[in-house]
Amino acid sequence: MVIFANRFITSIILVLLFISYPNAAENTENNKWSENGGYSVLMEQYTATWCDVCASVDSWMPEYVESNGNRVIRIALHDSVDDPMGTPITNYRLEKYTENLVAPSFWFDGKIISGGSPDTTTLHRSLLSAENERRGDTEINLQISLESDELHITSQLSDLDNNSDSKILFLIIEDNVKITNNTKSNGVKLHHDVLFAYNEINLSNSSDWMYPVSSWSEIDITGNNVTTKFSFPSTKSLEDIEIVVVHESIKNDTDKKILGATSIHLGNENTNQKIIIFVPIMAIIFISAIPIIIQFRR
Numbered sequence: 001m002v003i004f005a006n007r008f009i010t011s012i013i014l015v016l017l018f019i020s021y022p023n024a025a026e027n028t029e030n031n032k033w034s035e036n037g038g039y040s041v042l043m044e045q046y047t048a049t050w051c052d053v054c055a056s057v058d059s060w061m062p063e064y065v066e067s068n069g070n071r072v073i074r075i076a077l078h079d080s081v082d083d084p085m086g087t088p089i090t091n092y093r094l095e096k097y098t099e100n101l102v103a104p105s106f107w108f109d110g111k112i113i114s115g116g117s118p119d120t121t122t123l124h125r126s127l128l129s130a131e132n133e134r135r136g137d138t139e140i141n142l143q144i145s146l147e148s149d150e151l152h153i154t155s156q157l158s159d160l161d162n163n164s165d166s167k168i169l170f171l172i173i174e175d176n177v178k179i180t181n182n183t184k185s186n187g188v189k190l191h192h193d194v195l196f197a198y199n200e201i202n203l204s205n206s207s208d209w210m211y212p213v214s215s216w217s218e219i220d221i222t223g224n225n226v227t228t229k230f231s232f233p234s235t236k237s238l239e240d241i242e243i244v245v246v247h248e249s250i251k252n253d254t255d256k257k258i259l260g261a262t263s264i265h266l267g268n269e270n271t272n273q274k275i276i277i278f279v280p281i282m283a284i285i286f287i288s289a290i291p292i293i294i295q296f297r298r
Contacts, residue, residue, distance in 0.1 A: 031146040033243075037262030038140040038158070040073045041130045042246055043123075044107045046094055048079035048086070048186075049179065051103040053117050055186040058104075062192050064120060072127055073244055073263050075173060076193045079103065084179055085191060089198045089211050096256060109133070109258040110248075138247040138260030149234070154227040155245045157260070165204050166259065168226045169246040172197035175265075176240050193242070199228055202250070239267035 045061070047054040058076075065074045077093060079101075080086040097107055102115030106123065108130040113122060139158035144151060153170055177191045199210040201219055203226075210216045220227045232238070242265045249257040 033142075033144040033264045033266060035142045035262055035264045036139070037070065037142070038137050038247070038260035039134075040070050040261045040263065041109055041127055041134075042075065042107075042244075042258050042261045043072050043127070044075045044077055044093065044110075046077050046079070046090070046101055046103055046105045048103045049083045049188065049191075050079070050186060052186050054104045055188045057117055058188055058191065060120075064123060065193070068127065070262075071131070073261055074193045075171060075195050075244070076191065077195055078191075085177060085194050085196070087196060087211060089195055092209060092211075093198075110256050134258075136259075140245055140247065140260050140262045142243070142245050142262055142264055144243055144264055144266070146232070146238070149232050151230045151232050151243070152227070153230065153243060153245075154225055156225050157247055158224070165249065165251050167203065167248045167250055168201045169244075169248060170199040170201075170228055170230075171195055171244040171246065172230065173242045173244060174236060174240050175242065175267075197230060199230070201226060201228070241266045 047058060061074060061076075065072060076085075077090040078085040078087070080088060080090050094101060097110065097112060098105075104117070105115040106113050106118065106126065108126045111126075111130065113126045141156040143154040143156075146152075155168060155170075157168070172195070174194045174196055175192050177194045178189060179185070179191065197211065197215060199208065199216050199219075201208045201221070203221065206219075206221065208219060215231045215233070216228060217231070218227070218229045232241075242263050244261065244263040246258060247260040249259055251257075
């Protein structure tokens with residue numbers, strides 16, 4: 001009995017050492033993410049910190065997005081004037097949709113619903129409508145790795161013709177963005193899904209538009225694979241970052257259509273990997289305990 005007990009204690013010690021030791025393979029794995037998708041609907045929301053109506057809507061946006069799982073990807077486009085989270089991306093993106101912006105406004109796969117303060121029923125109907133209009137979604141295999149302070153982002157698109165009139169969009173959004181008091185504040189202190197980086201690649205002529213320009217580099221198109229690199233800013237937390245890839249048709253200026261969209265939340269993916277590591281550890285402990293259980297029954 002003493003021998004079995006000693007073996008059990010030894011196994012526990014080895015497991016604890018395994019958990020605490022900074023395993024190089026584990027660290028490498030935690031810096032890699034992957035996702036197969038393309039079936040999500042892209043919901044773009046024009047909002048602003050100076051907009052009082054936006055405050056009442058933005059407060060329940062995280063709950064709405066979470067309740068729909070991977071059916072919808074929300075992108076918060078903050079006004080580029082008098083909003084600390086606004087960027088030139090907002091004007092570039094939304095000028096394709098409308099000339100008269102009303103905050104808040106929502107676009108599902110590029111189609112607007114009425115501006116103002118919608119309820120969840122209106123948003124659900126718009127989401128269902130966008131899903132029903134999707135035909136032959138582009139399947140997207142998204143691969144991300146972090147090397148030093150640089151994110152390597154590769155998207156493999158199904159049945160992609162490099163000469164087709166379409167674009168690949170790489171969007172980087174940040175969750176849990178806190179702002180301090182300012183003269184144009186609507187009282188909301190914590191903002192979600194804030195778009196702060198954008199890279200657009202036109203597959204027909206390799207032209208692109210990006211922001212911030214200095215953060216993006218080395219765009220490569222090889223077959224069905226489109227790869228880009230992004231210098232990750234030291235001022236942001238990796239756990240709050242989500243990478244979004246969108247395949248968009250651009251047959252003409254008035255006929256834009258989302259063909260596929262998928263995303264990876266880097267913080268969630270790391271959490272999942274920790275759970276995966278934890279499961280075999282528990283299995284080791286259970287197997288180690290079997291000899292003692294057998295001995296007790298004898």
